[in-house]
Amino acid sequence: xxxxxxxxxxxxxxxxxxxxxxxxxxxxxxxxxxxxxxxxxxxxxxxxxxxxxxxxxxxxxxxxxxxxxxxxxxxxxxxxxxxxxxxxxxxxxxxxxxxxxxxxxxxxxxxxxxxxxxxxxxxxxxxxxxxxxxxxxxxxxxxxxxxxxxxxxxxxxxxxxxxxxxxxxxxxxxxxxxxxxxxxxxxxxxxxxxxxxxxxxxxxxxxxxxxxxxxxxxxxxxxxxxxxxxxxxxxxxxxxxxxxxxxxxxxxxxxxxxxxxxxxxxxxxxxxxxxxxxxxxxxxxxxxxxxxxxxxxxxxxxxxxxxxxxxxxxxxxxxxxxxxxxxxxxxxxxx
Numbered sequence: 001x002x003x004x005x006x007x008x009x010x011x012x013x014x015x016x017x018x019x020x021x022x023x024x025x026x027x028x029x030x031x032x033x034x035x036x037x038x039x040x041x042x043x044x045x046x047x048x049x050x051x052x053x054x055x056x057x058x059x060x061x062x063x064x065x066x067x068x069x070x071x072x073x074x075x076x077x078x079x080x081x082x083x084x085x086x087x088x089x090x091x092x093x094x095x096x097x098x099x100x101x102x103x104x105x106x107x108x109x110x111x112x113x114x115x116x117x118x119x120x121x122x123x124x125x126x127x128x129x130x131x132x133x134x135x136x137x138x139x140x141x142x143x144x145x146x147x148x149x150x151x152x153x154x155x156x157x158x159x160x161x162x163x164x165x166x167x168x169x170x171x172x173x174x175x176x177x178x179x180x181x182x183x184x185x186x187x188x189x190x191x192x193x194x195x196x197x198x199x200x201x202x203x204x205x206x207x208x209x210x211x212x213x214x215x216x217x218x219x220x221x222x223x224x225x226x227x228x229x230x231x232x233x234x235x236x237x238x239x240x241x242x243x244x245x246x247x248x249x250x251x252x253x254x255x256x257x258x259x260x261x262x263x264x265x266x267x268x269x270x271x272x273x274x275x276x277x278x279x280x281x282x283x284x285x286x287x288x289x290x291x292x293x294x295x296x297x298x299x300x301x302x303x304x305x306x307x308x309x310x311x312x313x314x315x316x317x318x319x320x321x322x323x324x325x326x327x328x329x330x331x332x333x334x335x
Contacts, residue, residue, distance in 0.1 A: 029230055034160040037103040045229055048222060049159050050104045051120075052231065054111045057097035058122035061115075062296050064090045066130040067139060075133060082179060083136065089172045096169060100161040116301055124282055125208045127290030134187050134194075134201035140180015142202070142209035142247070148173050149243045150213060153233035162231075181250070188254045195255070202251070203259045210274075211282045213240040219279075244272050
């Protein structure tokens with residue numbers, strides 16, 4: 001159990017008033033090793049991880065919706081099959097992450113209830129509509145590309161179950177990013193109308209994709225502590241800069257333009273400069289006032305309610321199997 005004593009330190013390396021358990025926790029963090037579910041951990045560390053992992057899981061589940069809407073409208077059977085596989089991957093990512101969050105002591109039913117009641121947040125990017133087939137490509141290239149930039153460092157997260165889950169998630173996300181690139185590449189090299197469709201999609205998703213890394217470091221209340229605990233390895237602004245540096249040459253290869261008049265190479269910094277993002281819009285969308293917030297949650301609540309019979313049947317089957325195994329065990333003992 002986590003120590004709720006007010007004297008326990010939450011900063012790695014602080015041992016003046018630390019308990020032996022806190023000192024051991026600090027050593028593990030300092031040695032860049034891993035905390036496992038049965039290890040002692042501060043309440044604040046457990047709470048921060050539960051919040052981050054569950055919000056990540058919620059984002060994967062809600063993120064199935066904008067692309068799922070295009071499965072029946074994808075332009076070929078091959079495109080439909082690929083998109084179905086991707087949406088299935090996202091569902092699997094949500095399950096991996098809910099399982100990792102449960103190891104911290106919060107049941108999945110509670111995590112799900114937090115999402116359905118609006119107590120928990122998910123990534124703001126999934127509250128924007130996918131208006132055209134090109135948007136599916138932009139989501140793959142920009143949104144999944146931003147996810148990869150953010151999530152690869154999480155493979156080295158100090159909490160073992162989260163880091164291990166992210167290894168498989170990142171491998172699958174890399175395919176999703178390539179799928180998006182390929183869709184945009186095909187459109188950008190098609191007819192003038194198709195290239196314009198691709199450009200319009202990039203225009204829509206560029207800003208929200210950069211916002212996925214979170215608010216600027218000075219406005220991010222959790223980022224610094226997460227880095228001290230080695231949950232995160234880089235700050236929001238560092239990750240955003242890496243992403244911009246990565247996608248500029250990719251956009252040039254596609255023959256598309258990133259919608260930022262301030263975007264230019266800074267020789268002195270060795271990075272691309274980019275313009276300010278609309279953080280008022282980000283806060284509004286995160287607060288529930290985005291283009292699709294109500295639609296996304298209504299769809300998720302409806303799916304949860306309509307799936308009640310499946311959960312009940314699965315629970316009944318599990319109880320039946322447990323009864324059978326108990327009877328078989330009893331017979332074996334008395335044989």
